[in-house]
Amino acid sequence: MERLDDPAARLPLHGFDRGAPAWMGPMLRNCSRCGGSLTFGPVANEERDRHHCDDCGHITYVNPRLVTTALPITDDGRLVLIRRAIPPGLGAWAQPGGFLEADETVIEGAVRETLEETGLVVEPTSIVGLYSQPRASVVVVAYRADIVGGEMQATLESLEVRAFGLEDIPWEGIAFNTTLWALRDLVRSMRPDLDVDRLGREQPDF
Numbered sequence: 001m002e003r004l005d006d007p008a009a010r011l012p013l014h015g016f017d018r019g020a021p022a023w024m025g026p027m028l029r030n031c032s033r034c035g036g037s038l039t040f041g042p043v044a045n046e047e048r049d050r051h052h053c054d055d056c057g058h059i060t061y062v063n064p065r066l067v068t069t070a071l072p073i074t075d076d077g078r079l080v081l082i083r084r085a086i087p088p089g090l091g092a093w094a095q096p097g098g099f100l101e102a103d104e105t106v107i108e109g110a111v112r113e114t115l116e117e118t119g120l121v122v123e124p125t126s127i128v129g130l131y132s133q134p135r136a137s138v139v140v141v142a143y144r145a146d147i148v149g150g151e152m153q154a155t156l157e158s159l160e161v162r163a164f165g166l167e168d169i170p171w172e173g174i175a176f177n178t179t180l181w182a183l184r185d186l187v188r189s190m191r192p193d194l195d196v197d198r199l200g201r202e203q204p205d206f
Contacts, residue, residue, distance in 0.1 A: 019040050019049060019050075019051065019062065020051070020062040020137065021134070021135055021136075021137055024062065024137065028040075028051050028060060028062070031053035031055065031056060031058050031060065032058075032060065033053065033056055033058040034053060034055055034056045034058065036053045036054055036055030036056060037053070037054050037055070038051045038052065038053055038054075038060060039051070039052060039053075039054050040052075043059060046059070062137070064132070064134070064137045064138050064139050065099055065100075065137060065138050065139075066099070066100045066106070066138070066139055066140075066141065067097055067098060067099055067100070067138050067139070067140040067141070067178075068097055068098070068099075068100045068106045068107075068109035068110040068113065068140075068141050068143075069095045069096060069097025069098075069110060069113065069140060069141065069142045069143070069182070070095060070096055070097060070110045070111070070113070070114045070122050070124060070142070070143050070144075070145040071095050071128060071142055071143065071144050071145060071182065071183075071186050072096070072114060072118065072120055072122050072145045072146075072147050073144060073145065073146060073147070074147060074163050075147070077165075077166070077190070078163035078164055078165050078166075079163065079164050079165075079166060079169065079183075079186070080096075080118060080120065080147070080152065080161065080162070080163050080164075081093045081094065081095060081161075081162060081164060081169075081170075082094060082095070082096050082117050082118060082157070082158035082159075082160070082161050083158060083159045083160040083161075083162075084157070084158065084159065084175055085154075085155075085156065085157050085158050085159045086157055088175070088176075089175030089176055091159065092173050092174060092175035093170050093173050093174055093175060093179075094174065094175040094176060094179045095142060095179055095182065095183075096113055096114040096116075096117040096118050096158075097110065097113045097114070097117075097140070097142075098113040098116075098117075106141060107124050107143070110122070110124055110141075110143050110145070111123075111124070114145065115150060116155060116157060117155055117157045117158045117161075118150075118152055118153070118155070118158065118161045119150050119151050119152055119153040119155060119161070120147050120149070120150040120151070120152055121147070121148050121149035121150040122145035122146060122147055122148065123145060123146045123148045124143035124144070124145045125143070125144050125145060125146055126143065126144050127141060127142070127143055127144075128142040128143065128144050128182055128185050128186050128189070129141075129142055129181065129182055129185045130142075131177075131178040131181050131182060133176075133177060133178050136176075138178070140178040140182070142178075142182035142185075142186075144186065144189075166187050166190060166191050166194060167191075167194060169183060169187070169199075171183075171196075171199040171200040171201075172200065172201065174200050174201075176203070177202050177203055180200045180201075180202060183196070183200070184196045184197065184199070184200070
């Protein structure tokens with residue numbers, strides 16, 4: 001779970017203090033209710049500035065998206081990772097996962113995404129952690145998962161799928177900070193003898 005003493009919880013917001021990250025700007029130009037122009041600023045009875053419509057007054061709340069992921073563990077204790085075939089993180093290593101659909105549970109989403117990206121059927125068993133990344137406007141949940149079926153293979157979304165011993169994780173090639181944090185927490189829980197605190201490089205944008 002996200003910890004109060006986790007350095008990740010104290011990262012700066014990379015240049016924005018309120019509202020949506022700058023990269024979301026093109027999606028926040030027009031009101032979804034009437035098509036009018038959106039303005040970012042004070043709104044009556046709101047405790048912070050909001051994106052709101054100049055014409056009808058509708059407030060467009062901007063909330064982070066949920067990314068649901070799995071950390072599949074083989075019968076002999078190895079961790080399955082994918083080398084991403086799509087941006088962001090193209091060519092780098094991450095756990096299988098993606099955005100939760102509105103008609104599925106978080107666990108269903110993790111199972112679906114893992115099958116789509118690895119060919120494996122998994123059964124999530126416990127939550128490794130919950131990781132916030134404001135710059136990317138996501139909250140990532142990472143499940144430890146048992147492999148219960150399927151066949152490990154690359155897919156349209158993965159250049160490579162490989163099982164690593166916990167001592168052989170490719171720390172210098174990790175795609176995202178949220179993956180880095182999840183891997184550290186997983187290894188701490190499974191192999192407390194391995195010192196992972198300084199492994200991997202935290203990135204400014206993800």
